[in-house]
Amino acid sequence: MSDDEDQYNYQNDSEEFNQINSWQENLKLDMVEILEMKDVMLVIMKEVQELSEILYFDEDNTFELLMHYNWNKDDITQKYYSASEKLLTEFKANGIINDHQNVIYNGLQGCCTVCFCQEQLILLGCKHMFCESCIKQTIMQRVQKDKFLFVRCLFNGCNYKLPFSMIRKFSNQKEFEDLLCRKFVECSRYLAYCPAVNCNKIIKPKFTSTKEVTCLCQTKFCFYCKEELHPPCPCDLVKKWLVVLKNDQANQDWIRLNTKQCPFCKQFVERSFGCNYMLCKPPGGCANAFCYVCSKPWKPDHKDHYKCNQYVPPKDNTELEKDLIERCNFYSKGYLIQAAAGQKAQESLKKIRDYYIHQIFMYFGFDMHDTQFLEEVMAELIQSRVILKWSYCLSYYISHKNQQSSKLLDHYQQLFEHACESLAISLMKMFNRIEKLNVEIHTTPMHDLKKQFMKLKDTIQNASSKCQKMRLNLESAVYQGDIIV
Ligand SMILES: [Zn+2]
Ligand SMILES: [Zn+2]
Ligand SMILES: [Zn+2]
Ligand SMILES: [Zn+2]
Ligand SMILES: [Zn+2]
Ligand SMILES: [Zn+2]
Structure with a gap:
């Protein structure tokens, strides 16, 4: 495949790639494919084209359908084969797909009901008409600020959704594609964004069983729950735990x-290293050492301060809560x-x-x-x-x-x-x-x-x-x- 070859060349040319020299990292990188937004866009367009050929839907309707069903093409085709005749009417009746046949970009001259200017108006599928700048502004607002790819008709109470091609045409191309790509990756079981800030690489493990993945930027994360690596905890506990922590x-x-009060002289002592050994440093401090976790005096010979990992539950049963x-x-x-x-x-x-x-x-x-x-x-x-x-x-x-x-x-x-x-x-x-x-x-x-x-x-x-x-x-x-x- 020529796409794969391009990918390979890209990796070899990249400076980042050359920095990775240990064989272990290479081994891990071998387990994943690193994709860019443009690679995923190609996949998206291919999915849309394939489905539109199966259903005889136009591109706009196919997009709406895929977005509604979280890009689960199998789910859609299954529904289609079980009730192909009724499907289109059903989708339309439920507002999942919209009728865009009446859309005219260079419509009649008239008064825009939003800004009241006299201008050439755009006719939407619902027969409502607005000027280009009002439509454009609404789309920009939804895509850039609200991060939505659905844009409703500007007429209050009208449920018609603007066609994807129009949203794409009137929004910033990069932002539109980024949003679309993120939505697609979120729905995909085979892709995930690298969680590192500003990395934006998309990871595709070569085997579905791969759990720990390493990005080109060296960030490692759990492909299943998209969080940082969390051995020896299973993913479901991690999810629950992060909610608990947030509330704590x-x-x-x-x-x-990161500071503790010295139990001897009550000075505040800053933790300078990552360990539990806290020294109340002179001058200013009393030169005593204590444990960061439990504040007891530091005694290296007996291991009391290492036992502060053990929770002692209250004996009284009424205090269960x-x-x-x-x-x-x-x-x-x-x-x-x-x-x-x-x-x-x-x-x-x-x-x-x-x-x-x-x-x-x-x-x-x-x-x-x-x-x-x-x-x-x-x-x-x-x-x-x-x-x-x-x-x-x-x-x-x-x-x-x-x-x-x-x-x-x-x-x-x-x-x-x-x-x-x-x-x-x-x-x-x-x-x-x-x-x-x-x-x-x-x-x-x-x-x-x-x-x-x-x-x-x-x-x-x-x-x-x-x-x-x-x-x-x-x-x-x-x-x-x-x-x-
Ligand atoms: Zn207007
Ligand atoms: Zn409308
Ligand atoms: Zn990364
Ligand atoms: Zn996980
Ligand atoms: Zn002290
Ligand atoms: Zn302790």
Whole structure:
């Protein structure tokens, strides 16, 4: 197919495409076709033409029909074959399709009943007449502002819908096509827009079973529910959960602040890294450390602050309703904390690329070979934050219905969160080290500094392996059915 060849050439020429160099990404890109709006427009026009040939409808009526039936051509043809004779009259009687035979663009000279100017009027299918500029203005308003492809006659109470060809003619072509394309993609089971802002690429998986897709812009998302990747949560819970979160404004505000009051000296402490370790920094602060989640003193030797992922329900049965709300607050807080931590991890990754590896090279002379691990462990941390985040959604729903699974999930989640925090903390230490290098270089022998760096590198890599292991444990417990979702 020549279309496919064009697509292929386009991808090879594109700069973005050349940036993607890891074989994994190429493998994933191979699973999807990346389409532009113009490609989808061709598909749309082909669908319209095919259906209009089957039904003997004109293009305008075929468009109206397809739009009404959400582009489900099979549904329409099935109806047609079961009652072809009555179909046209039925569609017309129900206002699904409109009679456009009387439409005359260069109609009689007359007075437009909207703007009262004397002009050549356009005659619509319903016999109402308006000047071109009034019709054009109405169409522009509907398409551009209201994002609708249906435009009713300007006469108050008239149900006639203007033909598609007229809407297309009088609206901005790009906006019309964009709207049409979006509507079509929304209805399609085989296509989806990349959710990244300003990307506008349309993804078509090569296999219907493909769930996780990667766009040319590197954005990954779930093709089934069109949300970001959400392992280990099933799509239906994700949908419900996002509604719950939306209604939980208080918690979102709490997270957005990103600061906590120090439990010792009551100063406000800002969270600088993605982990739960909060240090009340001197000067100004009291130098005590505490947990971001539960505000208890930070004690690395005993693991109390890692247990703040466990919800303790009230013992009193009469407080059941309160329990429901608190349960929801508790898990959404856990979810939002991980979401924020994930964001921080993304920022850290950027800082690694823009700053830390250059510092390391400048002071130690270590090149990519010795700093590559930072990118690798950050990838693990970012992925782990996503899975931890969604595990809170899972916890919430499971806590309602299956106590045993709930306990098991809590257990895996706790170990995983602990490992994830340890990784984040060891990374924080590394970043702190690098930031202090310009001072320490004058007080500590280079040999010792390098040794410290290598030791920290070891710690980080171990923490990352542990984190990965705990992540896989949790994931497989869900996927293999030990935890019943
Ligand atoms: Zn007018
Ligand atoms: Zn009318
Ligand atoms: Zn994209
Ligand atoms: Zn999904
Ligand atoms: Zn303090
Ligand atoms: Zn805590």
